Amino acid sequence: MSRRERRILEDHGLLPTGHPTGQCKYDGSACGIRSVNEYENRILDCDESTAQAASETDDGRAWAQASATDYKNGGYSAASSAGASVFKDQGAEGLRATAGADAQIGSGGALAEAGAEATLLSLSDDQATVDFISGNVGGGLGLGLGGAKAKLEAGVDLVKSEVSLGKDQSMNVSVGANVSTGGEIGVDGVDMTLLGLGFSAGRNSGIHTPFGSISFKLW
DSSP states (O other): OOHHHHHHHHHTTOOOTTSOTTOOSOOOOOSSHHHHHHHHHHHHOOOOEEEEEEEEOTTSSEEEEEEEEEOSSSOEEEEEEEEEEEEEETTEEEEEEEEEEEEEEETTEEEEEEEEEEEEEEEEOSSEEEEEEEEEEEEEEEEETTEEEEEEEEEEEEEEEEEEOSSSOEEEEEEEEEOOEEEEEETTEEEEEETTEEEEEESEEEEEETTEEEEEEOO
16 A cells, blocks of 8 residues: 555544544444454454445545454455545544445454445544534445344434544534434444434444434443
């Protein structure tokens, strides 16, 4: 991977520890399949092979990436994502659209997820992100030793915020309307929602209503 490609991925938060290089930004799973697969990759520490491509416009307002990884232990993953915004300047983005999808298989099971989001205005710094008027759709299917997932997500938020509370901890609050439906359960916890009303407990814990939600990422 070139320095330019790595910088693009770092700028868009696509190089998190423990994920394949270029993991798509949509990461809505709490069922545990992803975690078990990652633990296996870390413990076995095989000489994985990754194919990666990333590009962006000169002004940084549009970007895209794709990756595929063979972990040399029977596990595989593939991911792609893209985004664009009408304006972007020092932590502010306007009229932004993003989309991503990924699939993986390992000892924890098989999991496929995808999502898309459009946001009128987003403000962010090192500690927090606040989005104004955003819509999102997404979903995922998964099954294996790590857990199970079958979920569809859809909503429109007037305000949505994420605040960092520590290295791996954060709080998410949203006010809007959503009709997300489905469930997931596994080593990372449980999440059950019907037409926007539900709860989650475990790594991500919170309360969801059709008109807003509050949740905490605990680890």
